[in-house]
Amino acid sequence: xxxxxxxxxxxxxxxxxxxxxxxxxxxxxxxxxxxxxxxxxxxxxxxxxxxxxxxxxxxxxxxxxxxxxxxxxxxxxxxxxxxxxxxxxxxxxxxxxxxxxxxxxxxxxxxxxxxxxxxxxxx
Numbered sequence: 001x002x003x004x005x006x007x008x009x010x011x012x013x014x015x016x017x018x019x020x021x022x023x024x025x026x027x028x029x030x031x032x033x034x035x036x037x038x039x040x041x042x043x044x045x046x047x048x049x050x051x052x053x054x055x056x057x058x059x060x061x062x063x064x065x066x067x068x069x070x071x072x073x074x075x076x077x078x079x080x081x082x083x084x085x086x087x088x089x090x091x092x093x094x095x096x097x098x099x100x101x102x103x104x105x106x107x108x109x110x111x112x113x114x115x116x117x118x119x120x121x122x123x
Contacts (some may be wrong), residue, residue, distance in 0.1 A: 002026065002112040004094045009117030012084055016121075020079040022094030022114060027075060033097040033104035034070060034077045038090035038119075045093065049079060052104065061087075084121045091116040 003025035012018055020036065028034065035050035049058045049068035056068055065084075070077040077094065095110030097103050103111055 002028075002031070002096055002098065004096060004112055004114035006092065006094045006114045006117040009092060009119045011120045011122065014084060014086055014121055014123050016084050017080070017082045018084065018119060020081065020092055020094075020117060020119075022077045022079075024075040024077075024096065027072070027099075028070065028077070028096070029072050030099045031096050032100070032102060033110065035095050035110060036068060036077075036079045037093045037095060037110075038088075039093070039116075040087075040090040043090075048092070050104075051077065054105075081119070084119075086121045086123045089119060089121050091118050 005023050008020040033052040036048040037045050038048050039045040048062055049066055051068045051070055065082050067080040093116045094114040096112050098111040
């Protein structure tokens with residue numbers, strides 16, 4: 001099991017930027033899928049961005065504004081968020097598959113989750 005801790009959330013004005021970080025408890029070298037999801041009040045959790053061995057994928061609503069990256073040496077995955085909009089307000093969660101697991105590619109989603117970090121974008 002992988003422990004994940006998110007950080008970097010906060011209050012920002014529309015048009016501003018934030019960078020979220022997700023630190024893992026161990027090496028992420030052999031973790032095939034890591035991603036960021038978000039859940040706004042009254043809505044279901046949705047995929048924001050994922051980085052896998054096959055590349056990156058983004059929700060249409062954040063393409064061109066958000067960038068996901070990972071630093072295996074620091075066991076950390078990042079989400080750079082630019083041109084933030086009020087509709088980006090949500091709790092952002094980091095998720096990952098188990099080491100060496102293909103569960104994400106098999107459609108089972110992520111195996112491990114952080115507790116979330118709140119992003120609030122004011123208009």
